[in-house]
Amino acid sequence: MVKVNVDMASSFIRAVLPRLACRHLKIGNNCNGRYLYGCNKRWVSSGSDLVQVEQDDSDNEIVVLKMNVKPVNACTAEFNNAMTKLIKDLDADEQSKGLILTSTLPNVFSAGLQLTALHGKSYDEIKEYFSTFQTMAHTLFTSRLATVAAINGHAIAGGCVIALCCEYRVMAEGKFHNGLNEVIVGIPMPAWVSAYTVYALGTNTAEKVILSGKKHTPREALQVGLVDQVVPPDDLIQVSKNILSDLIKVGDYPRRLSKERLRKELLMFSL
Numbered sequence: 001m002v003k004v005n006v007d008m009a010s011s012f013i014r015a016v017l018p019r020l021a022c023r024h025l026k027i028g029n030n031c032n033g034r035y036l037y038g039c040n041k042r043w044v045s046s047g048s049d050l051v052q053v054e055q056d057d058s059d060n061e062i063v064v065l066k067m068n069v070k071p072v073n074a075c076t077a078e079f080n081n082a083m084t085k086l087i088k089d090l091d092a093d094e095q096s097k098g099l100i101l102t103s104t105l106p107n108v109f110s111a112g113l114q115l116t117a118l119h120g121k122s123y124d125e126i127k128e129y130f131s132t133f134q135t136m137a138h139t140l141f142t143s144r145l146a147t148v149a150a151i152n153g154h155a156i157a158g159g160c161v162i163a164l165c166c167e168y169r170v171m172a173e174g175k176f177h178n179g180l181n182e183v184i185v186g187i188p189m190p191a192w193v194s195a196y197t198v199y200a201l202g203t204n205t206a207e208k209v210i211l212s213g214k215k216h217t218p219r220e221a222l223q224v225g226l227v228d229q230v231v232p233p234d235d236l237i238q239v240s241k242n243i244l245s246d247l248i249k250v251g252d253y254p255r256r257l258s259k260e261r262l263r264k265e266l267l268m269f270s271l
């Protein structure tokens with residue numbers, strides 16, 4: 001079990017992080033607001049309009065969630081909470097078997113945490129904000145659904161984490177980056193993100209990916225295991241659907257229980 005010095009992390013959040021984060025991006029507070037709500041399933045309600053929901057098949061087995069937080073799918077607290085609620089609703093619906101996660105934006109899957117949410121905020125506010133992201137990631141990671149990330153653009157830091165929570169990751173070819181640049185931004189990698197990365201990549205590669213903070217091209221991301229497949233952009237959704245269809249062919253109960261057993265150990269990691 002990884003030991004984490006919580007006091008050190010707390011002082012870091014309190015004192016350094018807000019300044020580092022904003023220096024990194026050179027941004028002010030550009031958090032704005034409301035976007036179209038695309039939900040067409042009566043039992044799915046995020047209570048928000050930041051994720052579009054599409055049914056993919058007549059059996060309602062496959063759902064496509066499209067992140068829709070312009071301009072770069074930065075994970076606002078509202079978005080994190082909406083995603084958590086949607087995934088929990090889908091988990092509770094026995095008809096649903098699989099989930100494809102992608103973005104409405106043409107070149108960005110997700111830019112990760114909303115750096116502006118850290119600017120000028122109190123320790124408690126930042127802590128609360130972080131916890132909304134962590135809850136969303138844990139909910140996706142442990143979802144009983146089969147999950148595929150269809151990465152249609154940049155997937156940076158928290159955006160890469162969201163993809164790592166999925167069972168399978170397909171990325172579009174293009175001038176996009178995928179990586180965990182937390183150490184470059186100035187965020188010591190939380191143990192739970194490291195644990196998820198080790199789970200997906202293996203310890204040795206995860207360490208290199210995390211400690212370098214490198215942003216990978218799609219081909220490089222494939223080499224290190226951040227993604228499982230790279231495809232032409234036009235094929236991304238169809239390939240993801242094919243993978244998902246194969247994944248959900250397996251008997252639901254043994255699959256669900258095996259996924260739970262494989263992944264639940266990792267929930268012991270917090271900061």
Ligand SMILES: CC/C=C\C/C=C\C/C=C\C=C\CC(=O)SCCNC(=O)CCNC(=O)[C@H](O)C(C)(C)COP(=O)(O)OP(=O)(O)OC[C@H]1O[C@@H](n2cnc3c(N)ncnc32)[C@H](O)[C@@H]1OP(=O)(O)O
Binds near residue numbers: 027030116157161
């Ligand atoms: C101690 C810690 C304890 C607990 C932590 C708990 C959880 C942690 C788990 C994971 C941690 C994750 C850390 C992060 O995610 S930090 C975020 C790091 N993200 C980045 O570094 C990406 C930065 N963005 C980019 O590189 C680019 O924007 C791009 C490649 C995604 C897209 O490039 P474009 O050229 O298409 O667009 P831009 O002109 O650059 O941007 C448009 C617009 O969007 C603003 N913006 C970009 N990224 C963010 C962001 N992450 N948050 C807020 N806003 C963002 C950018 O400033 C532009 O705004 P303006 O139009 O100028 O207003």
